[in-house]
Amino acid sequence: MSLSETAVDRAPSSGRIQQHRRYLMCKPAYFTVSYEINPWMHKADPTDTPKAVRQWQTLYDTYLSLGHDVEVIDPIEGLPDMVYTANGGFIIDGKALGVRFSVGERRGEEQPFMDWFGSHGFEVVEPIATQEGEGDILLAGDTILAGYGFRSSIESHREIADVFDREVVSLHLVNPNFYHLDTAIAVLDPVVGPGGVEAANIAYLPNAFDDRGRGILEERFPDAIRVADEDGAVFGLNSASDGRNVFISPRATGYDAQLRERGYNPVHIDLSELLLGGGGIKCCTLELRGGRS
Ligand code: ARG
Secondary structure (H helix, E strand, O other): OOHHHHEEEEOOOOOOEEEOOEEEEOOOOOOOOOOOOOOOOOOOOOOOHHHHHHHHHHHHHHHHHOOOEEEEOOOOOOOHHHHOHHHHOEEEOOEEEOOEOOOHHHHHHHHHHHHHHHHOOOEEEOOOOOEOHHHOEEEEOOEEEEEEOOOOOOHHHHHHHHHHOOOEEEEEEOOHHHOOHHHOEEEEEEEEOHHHOEEEEEEEOHHHEOHHHHHHHHHHOOOOEEOOHHHHHOOOOOOEEOOOEEEEOOOOHHHHHHHHHOOOEEEEOOOHHHHOOOOOOHHHOEEOOOOOO
16 A cells, blocks of 8 residues: 555644554453553552543544544453453454463453454464564564564564564563563654665664664664653553554653654553553554455
């Protein structure tokens, strides 16, 4: 698809192009913190499920109000993390690779997500190696960026390359607070580079990566937004983008300014309650690329 085919709106002053998105979300009807599988989760801290639902609803409504399509998967009692649909799979061109969680607490989500993809027109591929979907696998232009170190295994990267027949760039996550790639990198929009190769603008948190990963990111994305540690610490990078509107935490003030400087329109969504589970905006948003609509 060319950019002009997907463009639905152009910000007159900035030239940033909004693209239509189709997302999968899951209402946090059963959200709570009943186990601890990342450093943000503390069973002792109380959670407020109705508040989580209200905050989630704001994100859902905001996507719709900007013209995006949002599908929902039914929440399942006893699977409190199902709200983080980014971990439900990874989808390109109607092909959905299911997930194999590294944490037993979430393995009950694997089949329901694959069933949903199957019944909504996606070709489902059962995973072999451990990986946690779009939480650790991001499409940046034509290239797949894949994280490993905490949750997804590096062995999964070959499988991902084979399933989607694309280059996969492996990035080692080294800071336990940023245990999924989508807490450390945000893909902002596609750009067509020299020779028509599709690349992307990204934002990232340098300190979440080792030297090798930082080197790769600097070389491949010289124009990337490098986000400060303070913005990373409030889950600022866990943001979704339609190419023009970037959905971010209101606490990520430095990132907000960096986005504005480059002509993006930051849209603030407060998911403080869902941060108690170690997730934010992007975690609650799985992109559905292709398939029946
Ligand atoms: N409690 C969830 C877990 O640890 C949070 C998942 C966050 N998801 C994400 N895509 N980063 O699995």
